[in-house]
Amino acid sequence: MRLILMGVSGSGKTTLGEDLAAKTGWPFLDGDDFHTPEARAKMAAGLGLSDGDRQPWLLRLRAELLAHPQVILACSSLRRSYRDVLRVLDTRFIFLDVPPRLLLARLQERGDHYAHADLLPSQLDTLEPPDRDEADVMTLHVTPQDSPADLTRLALAALGLPHAR
Ligand SMILES: Nc1ncnc2c1ncn2[C@@H]1O[C@H](COP(=O)(O)OP(=O)(O)O)[C@@H](O)[C@H]1O
Numbered sequence: 120m121r122l123i124l125m126g127v128s129g130s131g132k133t134t135l136g137e138d139l140a141a142k143t144g145w146p147f148l149d150g151d152d153f154h155t156p157e158a159r160a161k162m163a164a165g166l167g168l169s170d171g172d173r174q175p176w177l178l179r180l181r182a183e184l185l186a187h188p189q190v191i192l193a194c195s196s197l198r199r200s201y202r203d204v205l206r207v208l209d210t211r212f213i214f215l216d217v218p219p220r221l222l223l224a225r226l227q228e229r230g231d232h233y234a235h236a237d238l239l240p241s242q243l244d245t246l247e248p249p250d251r252d253e254a255d256v257m258t259l260h261v262t263p264q265d266s267p268a269d270l271t272r273l274a275l276a277a278l279g280l281p282h283a284r
């Protein structure tokens with residue numbers, strides 16, 4: 120399975136991805152590591168990316184997915200058209216749906232990252248939640264009470280994967 124964790128900045132993709140990788144032994148790829156320096160600089164300045172900025176990034180991620188039949192990828196995948204680029208054989212998505220207030224609190228707390236809270240409005244504007252026909256997307260509605268361990272358990276159960284390696 121190629122598992123993609125989607126959601127806006129601060130939704131917990133990296134946290135869940137690293138935990139799932141530790142539990143499954145699958146490699147974890149962070150989409151952040153594949154942005155161009157220009158795209159990173161833009162986001163660090165609080166500016167949202169354009170479709171054009173994202174196109175080379177999505178194509179690199181698609182190539183990574185093709186090269187890794189069993190992998191966990193954190194990638195915001197905000198628009199339907201972006202998800203369509205990432206859809207290769209045996210792809211599943213988990214959408215981390217987090218209330219904006221909780222996202223804001225998390226991003227204000229998170230220190231060591233180029234994406235800050237001022238990026239959030241453009242992320243939420245760009246987000247296209249999964250369409251009804253996107254049957255390969257499973258949504259996790261995250262509340263402030265859900266710990267990382269809770270979300271890992273829910274994700275493993277929803278994917279039918281064993282809870283421990
Ligand atoms: N379930 C959770 N409960 C509390 N804090 C969380 C949870 N998941 C992630 N966080 C925190 O929220 C911030 C954003 O998480 P992160 O995994 O970096 O999100 P993303 O990769 O989607 O931007 C981090 O500081 C992280 O420690």
Ligand SMILES: O=C(O)[C@H](O)[C@@H](O)[C@H](O)[C@H](O)COP(=O)(O)O
Nearest residue numbers: 127128129133151168173195234
């Ligand atoms: O398409 C985008 O606008 C970016 O990919 C964005 O959604 C992504 O979230 C950033 O890379 C920030 O990094 P974090 O998601 O780790 O905050």
